[in-house]
Amino acid sequence: MILVLLIAYYLCLPKELFKNPKATVITSRSNELLGALIAQDGQWRFPKNDSVPEKFKICILQFEDEYFYNHPGFNPVSIFKALKSNLSSGEVKRGGSTLTQQVIRLSRQGQSRTYFEKFKELILATRLEFRLSKDDILNLYASYAPFGGNVVGIEAASWRYFNRNASHLSWAESATLAVLPNAPSLIYPGRNQKLLLDKRNRLLKKLYDNETIDKLTYELSIAEGLPQKPYPLPQIAPHLLQKIAKTNRGERVKTSIKIDLQEQANAIVKQHHDLLKQNEIHNLSVLVLDVKTREVLTYIGNSPTDKTHQNSVDIxxxxxxxxxxxxxxxxxxxxxxxxxxxxxxxxxxxxxxxxxxxxxxxxxxxxxxxxxxxxxxxxxxxxxxxxxxxxxxxxxxxxxxxxxxxxxxxxxxxxxxxxxxxxxxxxxxxxxxxxxxxxxxxxxxxxxxxxxxxxxxxxxxxxxxxxxxxxxxxxxxxxxxxxxxxxxxxxxxxxxxxxxxxxxxxxxxxxxxxxxxxxxxxxxxxxxxxxxxxxxxxxxxxxxxxxxxxxxxxxxxxxxxxxxxDLLPKGDWFAKPYDEMIEVSICKKSGYRASSICDATEMNYIQASGKKTGPCPFHKLVHLDASERYQVNSSCEAVSSITNTPWFILPPLQAYYYKTQNPYYKPLPPFRIDCTESSGISMEFIYPNQQSTIYLPKGFDGKTNELILKVAHSKPELELYWYIDEQYIGNTKDIHDMAVLPSPGEHYITVIDELGNELKHRITISE
Incomplete structure (x- = not known):
């Protein structure tokens, strides 16, 4: 029977005392609270922290269980005094429970407060003392004690009532929270202020009497006011909180976020959102990454807009x-x-x-x-x-x-x-x-x-x-x-x-x-x-x-x-990766690898794979007469008198636009009149494009505007002859623009220069 009782005693305590759903909590890399998502049962119950803040620890022990570190889970003296008081009054006035017993009671929610139930709590409390250290038991109490309303645990209570971390509470604030679990429904902050103030000040007086705090601290503490209503929890990175809650619901997650950078970025986003919304632009998002660690330093999923403009969407x-x-x-x-x-x-x-x-x-x-x-x-x-x-x-x-x-x-x-x-x-x-x-x-x-x-x-x-x-x-x-x-x-x-x-x-x-x-x-x-x-x-x-x-x-x-x-530390520019680069001669005008006839070159580092690129295709050797004003060839000039000069030449259509941006671009000199031209001729349509559909607008007078045809020719001095659907419409020289008014439908535009070179385009005129 002793063995059976020992086994029963060993197994009487569940492995997990608290199975309540918990809030999802995210903190910065320096452990500041970034935000929290309420637990699924509607309670602000943070996941258990690693330790209890020292001031709260002292206050709760002085108020609830002075001999916590000396008893085996129950206090016989307190039990005797409570029993005597209750019997004499004929009703339950005093509990006599230790913090360990209160942890057991909190874990066994909904149990009636009877003497038999107290006896079970006492047995389970002694078993808990064998399983956990005193500090762990105290941490359990601090994490699951009720603090009024839907607030559970010291961390949630600290943020809800004082808008700060529990470790940053003053003596007065710690004392206020220490007396709350004793009767959370009666002395909820904002109501019953006199009773709450009396309980807090009695605890502070006790701390002063046992020399835990000095006189000045005591006087300043009792002068502090009480919390009036709960604060909203910080929402510094709300969209990151929602993202983490999808995979880590009910957990405390320490993120890589730098809280000072996040808050400064939030302020910048708010400032710009206030300006952008005037133009009916309502959403924006920002992401900052650390290149070397690949950590997320700032995460702003959306602007501080309203529900109508989908402020909850993480973009x-x-x-x-x-x-x-x-x-x-x-x-x-x-x-x-x-x-x-x-x-x-x-x-x-x-x-x-x-x-x-x-x-x-x-x-x-x-x-x-x-x-x-x-x-x-x-x-x-x-x-x-x-x-x-x-x-x-x-x-x-x-x-x-x-x-x-x-x-x-x-x-x-x-x-x-x-x-x-x-x-x-x-x-x-x-x-x-x-x-x-x-x-x-x-x-x-x-x-x-x-x-x-x-x-x-x-x-x-x-x-x-x-x-x-x-x-x-x-x-x-x-x-x-x-x-x-x-x-x-x-x-x-x-x-x-x-x-x-x-x-x-x-x-x-x-x-x-x-x-x-x-x-x-x-x-x-x-x-x-x-x-x-x-x-x-x-x-x-x-x-x-x-x-x-x-x-x-x-x-x-x-x-x-x-x-x-501008908020981030300044650094150096990237170092040049010389081992993946080669130094080659580059044509300054074209950017290609320099050919033997490029007139201006420079040595540049390029990527190693770039060595397979070809030489500059835009520099060509042209033959000029002694004045260098005309092109010549052996049909009209002695070879000994010909000057061979490198020339930067672009295709006609490119040259047409290039010279408008580059006034120093020099087109090829014309051939001297007594020479037989043997070089290639090229021409291209500037407008319209091949197979394009064109809408001809009407002017203020109601008449349809003409279509302006444009062609670029490598020898603009040559005469061009224009045809629409094989019908001759005119000729141009030097500037090759032709105004026409074709009927709606499909047309073929043909251009022939005086040397017989032909260019043809198909277009559609739409009404």
């Missing part, structure tokens, strides 16, 4: 149209594949691919522009032409390697518009990719020119986790270090917003590789930037997808990004 992981934010990935991919050099000239002329006709944001063209300028200026037409040349499937392969989860369809589904916002992505994945590129470059320079296999890993927001970059290898993960460095060098040149446009003249400024994006219809505005140490990403728009005039990345998202960068 950081929601798919949105990318606008131009993918352009750096295309530039880096072409560098990585060796299809491009940083300064290579690319065409910027009116372009049409079937029914798709991209346009630059400012509706103008440069004719030809250096690739890095096309990226830094975010020119649409050159980037689309670069994508078409590089190959849609090849670029799509790079994007999938970046693990952009919202690319759910194949490459043909997106087409060439992929580079201009035809696809969707989210701020989380984009910031992760920019951080991974920066980290790749950092690791390459600090690990003897090697890469990590898992460089494009997910960011982390749990401080107990660390980023797993994988193993070191000599093989690149996605982009090689040189391509990333050259891409960042180009992104560094992006024109900053007006408030930051003279940044390079200030010592306090830092170099940032950044890019903006604006989706079609002004629905999404992006700005993402990176330094060696940090990535800051910003999205601005409306959660419901409504577009607004002025919702442009550089105007709305970029200022927020730069203000947040």
């Amino acid at each position: 950081i992981d929601k798919p949105r149209s990318t606008g131009s934010i993918l352009k750096p990935f295309l530039y880096a991919a072409m560098l990585d594949a060796g299809d491009l050099l940083p300064n290579t000239l690319v065409a910027d002329v009116p372009t049409q691919f079937g029914s798709y006709q991209p346009e630059n944001y400012n509706k103008t063209y440069d004719g030809a522009v250096h690739a890095n300028d096309a990226l830094s200026r975010s020119l649409n037409v050159p980037m689309v032409r670069m994508l078409q040349e590089f190959g849609l499937d090849r670029f799509y392969h790079y994007l999938k390697a970046l693990q952009l989860k919202d690319l759910k369809y194949n490459a043909n589904h997106y087409g060439l518009s992929l580079i201009l916002g035809g696809a969707e992505s989210n701020l989380w994945d984009l910031c992760k990719s920019y951080a991974a590129m920066a980290s790749t470059l950092n690791h390459f320079n600090s690990n003897s020119s090697r890469y990590f296999t898992n460089e494009f890993s997910q960011p982390i927001y749990n401080s107990n986790q660390t980023a797993n970059f994988g193993k070191l290898t000599s093989e690149k993960t996605v982009f090689d270090a040189a391509s990333i460095y050259l891409t960042f060098e180009s992104m560094k040149q992006v024109n900053r917003p007006e408030s930051d446009e003279s940044w390079e003249y200030y010592d306090s400024s830092q170099e940032i590789a950044w890019k903006t994006g604006t989706s079609f219809g002004f629905r999404d505005a992006w700005a993402i930037g990176t330094t060696q140490d940090y990535v800051v990403g910003v999205w601005v728009g409306n959660a419901d997808g409504e577009g607004r005039p002025g919702l442009v990345g550089v105007q709305t998202a970029a200022p927020i990004m730069f203000e947040i960068f």
Whole structure:
């Protein structure tokens, strides 16, 4: 029987005393409360903390159980006094329970307060004393004691009644909370103030009498007021709280968030939201990552807007149209594949691919522009032409390697518009990719020119986790270090917003590789930037997808990004990855590798894969007479008198636009009149494009406006003859513009120069 009783005694206490649902609590990396989500039973019951604050510990022991550290779970003297008092009065007036017994009673919710129940609590209390240390038992009591209303536990009570952490409470505040569990329904803060004040002050007097506190502390403590009503709990990172609650409901999670940065970023977001909402732009989100640790430092899922404008939606992981934010990935991919050099000239002329006709944001063209300028200026037409040349499937392969989860369809589904916002992505994945590129470059320079296999890993927001970059290898993960460095060098040149446009003249400024994006219809505005140490990403728009005039990345998202960068420590610019680069001679005008006839060259470092690129195709050797005013050949000039001169020559259509932006561009001299021209002739339509549909507007007088046909010719001095549907309509010389008024329907436009070269386009005139 003794053995059976011992076994019963051993098994009488459940392994888990408290199974109540708990609130979800998140804290910063320095353990400040960021926010809490109420428990599923509607109680503010925080998960058990590791320890009890010292002031509260002293107060609760003095008020409830002075001999807590000396008894075996019950106090015979207290029980005897309680029994005597209750018997003499004929009713239960005094409990005599120790804190250990109260822990048992709290765990056995709903049990009646009878002598038999008290006896069971006494047995279970002694068993609990064998299982746990005194400090652990005290911690259980502090975590599950009722503090009035739906507030349970010292941590929740401290925040609800005093709006601060329990470890920061004063003696008066600690004493107030110590007396609350004794009768939480009777002396709920805000009611019964006199009774609550008397109980608190008696406890403070006891602390003064036993010299726990001095006279000054006592006098200041009793002068403190009482809490009047509960405070709302902090909501410093509410959307991160919701994200964590999906996987860690009812847990306390210490995050990687820097609370000072989070709060400052919150203030910036509120300030900009107050301005943006005047233009009916209601939502924005911000993400800040530490490049080296891949930790989330700031997480703002949405602006402080209202429910009507979906303030509860966390936009950081929601798919949105990318606008131009993918352009750096295309530039880096072409560098990585060796299809491009940083300064290579690319065409910027009116372009049409079937029914798709991209346009630059400012509706103008440069004719030809250096690739890095096309990226830094975010020119649409050159980037689309670069994508078409590089190959849609090849670029799509790079994007999938970046693990952009919202690319759910194949490459043909997106087409060439992929580079201009035809696809969707989210701020989380984009910031992760920019951080991974920066980290790749950092690791390459600090690990003897090697890469990590898992460089494009997910960011982390749990401080107990660390980023797993994988193993070191000599093989690149996605982009090689040189391509990333050259891409960042180009992104560094992006024109900053007006408030930051003279940044390079200030010592306090830092170099940032950044890019903006604006989706079609002004629905999404992006700005993402990176330094060696940090990535800051910003999205601005409306959660419901409504577009607004002025919702442009550089105007709305970029200022927020730069203000947040100003809060971060300044660092050095990326080190050049020399081991992945080679030094070659570059043609200054074209950006290609210099040929033997380039007239101006310079030595530049390029990515190693760029050595397979061809020589400059725009420099050609032309034959001039002694005056160098005319081209000649052996049919009209002695070979000994011919001057061979390198000449920078662009195709006619590119040259037409290029010379408007570059006044020093020199077209080829004409052939001398006595020479037989043997060089190739080329001409191209400036307007309209092949197979385009044209709507002819009407003027104020009600008459239909004429269509202006334009052609660029390599020899503008030649005469051109114009035909519509094989009917001659006129001729031009020097300036090849022709005004026509064709009837609605399909027409063929034919242009023939005086040497017999022919150009033909099909167009449709729509009513």
